Ligand code: SF4
């Protein structure tokens with residue numbers, strides 16, 4: 185679901201008023217396949233994590249694409265713990281062991297971006313497992329603008 189359009193100058197047009205605050209429940213770290221970009225891999229290497237410690241497999245898997253509606257992309261995914269589905273970097277206190285250099289998908293979650301002709305569209309991740317997004321809010325209760333400003337900041341650092 186689109187929540188805002190952002191043009192190349194960074195102007196934001198809100199499409200959907202929502203409210204979201206991460207509770208740290210870690211459901212997203214337990215239930216998702218986390219796609220890993222080349223930059224993510226480089227960030228892991230730069231911080232002393234070997235690729236074979238971090239990637240699930242050297243065979244890419246299909247995950248839902250944020251750029252092609254209803255489509256899939258081939259991507260490498262973060263390693264899971266043996267015999268469970270949760271991310272190998274989730275600690276026993278539900279904290280991320282690589283928080284300061286985690287993959288971009290984790291930084292953006294439960295949101296993602298889809299490229300557009302003018303810039304990008306901020307969307308709720310098509311595969312979201314997060315149940316803490318409130319869609320039934322009035323404009324004055326919404327924090328869509330802060331969410332999208334944060335997405336712009338994260339993308340500018342990539
Ligand atoms: S599922 Fe949602 S609330 Fe829970 S940690 Fe992930 S983003 Fe935060």
Ligand code: SF4
Pocket residue numbers: 212213214218262271272273274275279280281282283286287290
């Ligand atoms: S890298 Fe960190 S934030 Fe991303 S899924 Fe794993 S534990 Fe969660």
